[in-house]
Amino acid sequence: MPLATLPAYRIEATDWRRHSHELRALREAVFIHELGGEETQEWDRADAKAVHLLARAGEPPEAVGTLRWLPTGQIGRLAVRSDWRGRGIGGALLACAVRELKRHTRAAPWVYAPPSSGDFFASLGFVAEDALIEQHGQSVQRMVLSDPQALIAADLRSRRLGETSGRLFLSQAEHVALAVQQLVGQALRRIEVLSADLQPELYDHSAFVEAVRYLAIDLRGRLPVRMLVVDPEPALRRGHRLIELSRTLSSDFQLRVVPKDWAEYGDQFLLCDQEGLCLTRYQDPRRTLVDFNSGAQTRRLRRLFEQIWQQSDLHPGLRRLHL
Numbered sequence: 001m002p003l004a005t006l007p008a009y010r011i012e013a014t015d016w017r018r019h020s021h022e023l024r025a026l027r028e029a030v031f032i033h034e035l036g037g038e039e040t041q042e043w044d045r046a047d048a049k050a051v052h053l054l055a056r057a058g059e060p061p062e063a064v065g066t067l068r069w070l071p072t073g074q075i076g077r078l079a080v081r082s083d084w085r086g087r088g089i090g091g092a093l094l095a096c097a098v099r100e101l102k103r104h105t106r107a108a109p110w111v112y113a114p115p116s117s118g119d120f121f122a123s124l125g126f127v128a129e130d131a132l133i134e135q136h137g138q139s140v141q142r143m144v145l146s147d148p149q150a151l152i153a154a155d156l157r158s159r160r161l162g163e164t165s166g167r168l169f170l171s172q173a174e175h176v177a178l179a180v181q182q183l184v185g186q187a188l189r190r191i192e193v194l195s196a197d198l199q200p201e202l203y204d205h206s207a208f209v210e211a212v213r214y215l216a217i218d219l220r221g222r223l224p225v226r227m228l229v230v231d232p233e234p235a236l237r238r239g240h241r242l243i244e245l246s247r248t249l250s251s252d253f254q255l256r257v258v259p260k261d262w263a264e265y266g267d268q269f270l271l272c273d274q275e276g277l278c279l280t281r282y283q284d285p286r287r288t289l290v291d292f293n294s295g296a297q298t299r300r301l302r303r304l305f306e307q308i309w310q311q312s313d314l315h316p317g318l319r320r321l322h323l
Contacts, residue, residue: 009057009064009089011096011158016047022063023052030079041136046070051104053096055080055089065089069097073107091124091154098151099166112140125150153178159292161186162275168290177202179278179290180270184211187272191215192305193227194258195268198235198242202270209241216245216252225253228308230263236317243318256312265308269301277301 016023024043031037047068055065065080075097080089098109112135113121118128125147132139145151152170156178170176180202184191191212193203202208216225227242229235232255235243246255258265266282277298279289291297 009055009084009087009092010061010160011053011055011092013096013100014052014054016050016052019052019054019063020047022054023047023066026063026066026081027077027079029081031077034082038136051100053093053100055084055093057084057089065093067093067097069101069109071105071107073101073105073109075101075109075111078111088154088157090120091151092158094124095151095155095158098145098148099155103166109145111143113143114138114140118143123150124154156182156290161273161292163293165293166291167294170288170290171286173201176278176280176288176290177205179288181205181207181211183270183272183276183278183290183292184208187211187215187276189219189224189273190271191225192271192302193269194305194308195227196230198227198229198232198240198255199268200235200238200240203242204235204238204240206241209245212242212253213245213249216249220252223252223254226305226309227253227255228258228305228312229255230258232257232315232318246318255314255318256309257315257318258308259311259313261311262308269305271298271302271305274298 027042028039031042032039050068050070052068053066054063056062057064064084067075067078069075075094078090078093080093101107101109110129111121111126113126115132118141121143125145126143127146128141129144130142132141149172152168152172152175155168156175158164159182161183168179170179185207195203198204212225227246232243242255246253268280270278275291275293275295275298277289277291277294279297279301280287281289
């Protein structure tokens with residue numbers, strides 16, 4: 001799979017009993033040795049009842065980031081190893097914690113942030129609620145999540161195809177494009193697309209095209225990539241990269257036209273492997289449903305895709321060019 005689209009890390013939920021050695025080592029490296037915190041103040045009884053998140057990366061995988069969350073909504077002890085910072089791991093850990101909190105409690109997510117971390121949390125939708133206070137000899141400020149939309153990009157980057165459950169409803173075009181990139185970048189077996197005009201904002205990007213090319217070549221002879229388009233003319237006029245790719249890899253990536261009987265169907269979707277989907281309903285075009293682990297709905301949409309595919313055909317402009 002193209003390295004640009006592969007997840008660089010994965011995040012798992014755990015507890016103190018199972019992974020205290022790794023959690024302790026990470027926090028000691030960051031909070032005690034790097035930041036000069038007091039060891040007696042780092043460990044408390046909350047560790048035993050908290051849900052801890054561990055980010056793993058590298059080969060073989062090793063722990064590079066962590067945080068913990070409590071049923072009160074408090075998120076804390078966010079630490080990322082210095083050589084893995086700047087790769088979005090902190091934001092992804094926060095997004096995972098917020099997602100877990102929503103599943104298990106109604107408490108609003110909040111943090112105690114030192115002034116040096118205020119901008120980081122603010123960029124992810126947290127706002128200061130109270131004045132600075134002293135805690136264990138350090139000035140901190142309570143910040144509460146007020147804009148969950150700011151965490152969506154980090155949330156999408158943290159999701160894993162076939163593993164991360166939970167629907168997302170996206171209303172911003174850049175988030176839908178990122179969701180498409182993440183889904184296709186993790187697909188290992190098959191991709192199906194039903195689109196009105198091969199939406200260039202989603203499908204005419206180098207990351208998407210390269211992921212399609214890789215899957216088609218890697219699974220050559222199995223036709224792993226199929227796309228249905230209602231009106232190919234706009235894509236033909238603009239020189240959409242997927243059209244030329246379909247001509248080049250016509251046995252492994254096929255692009256067909258939706259038959260007239262289905263032209264008024266209206267919904268548009270992307271399906272990846274057995275579980276991933278990105279669906280925009282005709283009745284609600286400003287909102288897109290994304291799910292990385294919904295086998296039942298993916299199978300329903302795939303049955304529909306197969307029904308349309310069996311009645312579809314090639315547009316003359318989509319046929320392979322012979323020189």
